[in-house]
Amino acid sequence: MSVSVDPVPTPAERLAAEAVFGDRLPLAERYVKHLATSGMERGLLGPREVPRLWGRHVLNCAVVAGLIPEGAEVADVGSGAGLPGLTFAIARPDLTVTLIEPLERRCIWLSEVVDDLGLDNVTVYRSRAEQAVAQIDVDVVTARAVSALSTLAGLTIPLLHGKGEVLAIKGRSAAEEVEKAHKAIRKLGGRHTEVVTVGADTLEEPTTVVRIRVGQD
Template sequence: MVASADVTGTIGSAEEALSDRLDGSDLPRQLLGDAYPRLSIFHDKLLREGVLKGIIGPRDQEILWERHILNSAAILPFIEEALNEGAQDSVADLGSGGGFPGIIIASCLHEAHITLIEPMERRVQWLSEVIDDLKLDNVTILRSRAEDLVDQPTGQRPGHKASDKQRHASAARHTQYQVLTCRAVAPMRKLAPMALPLILPGGRLVALKGKSAPQELEKAKQVIAKSHGINSQVFEAPVGDGLEPTHVVVVEKRK
């Protein structure tokens, strides 16, 4: 499920007072495979800096692996299926925030190109640091709101390569993606008209959702259809043995 990562070890170590319930467990390594070294670096950075920088809440420190990293990884099979059936290997993470699920996707699916769409400057800076720390070369950061991307005409969407020092600068580019992901961005009735215009015909929206996903989807049927979405489904996605599963909403974009 994951591609190999040419990264070993971690950057520093978290303070001894901070720990994660799954520290010392083999489960993250088993589930993440060759991506584990990279995501261990990400985990340690979150543990050290996440609360201070407003990326996670204090209560999340003990459950970083489960709530944020492994929960995000549960979306991978749905993304891989969508990429296998499409003509492109482009993935965008809408409202990437602290990097969930975009950083996890980029670490695990290293052959795909991942665009992290995030409007807030301080989070763009955080994502830029994470990309450097994890030595990810398959990621672009696009500083923008989804609404602005939808409203802009062809050829006027800002984007930039994350490897240079101007990651938060704008450059003109028009892009649609084979797969668009998101986590905790908006209810489906608001998400569909933001997300589906950014997806290639035949591509898919793959959204991590909570237990209310079926109700959200039911309320959003008309707006999904109006936004050219078809074949909407909710799946229960396993996170790991002994861990609570999550839910994934998949919507296809009409060709």
């Protein structure tokens, strides 16, 4: 059954979206419409998330793009509905983004959205992260809601091939996860790990990110 939903951002979310996406806000709006319709219909997110798409999902991810160096090559592990990878590609056309996703139905949806938005800086790559290491070599690896950091480190750090950084969007348990994953991160080549918050000047609830630098002391 077709669903017609057009999530409207609150005034505060609208201001934040304008600040983050600038003149590419219409693309972000189209992406949100895809999430709220075909994304929900195909099970990429639940109906309860639709009213919260702007604040809890799209803007929560998009503000993290500010941590990424200009012109960087980025891989989004377990991309799912394109969060955070597609928000980065929309907000930052200077980035080259690879969405790594193992499930075919999700890859099909991602490809449809990328084509509809006309994003020429995005590649959809069907694979498990651990199987993509030989083909993917990027500057930054991102992930959101994939797994605990102790497991996620092994899925993300190898894609940097010894140099770059991981930006993992996490919740309130971020510091605890870092402590538990410390040895695994060091063993994989992580040289500096910190918990940072972004979006405090634009979002009601800032985004928590675990930032792991690899190959840099």
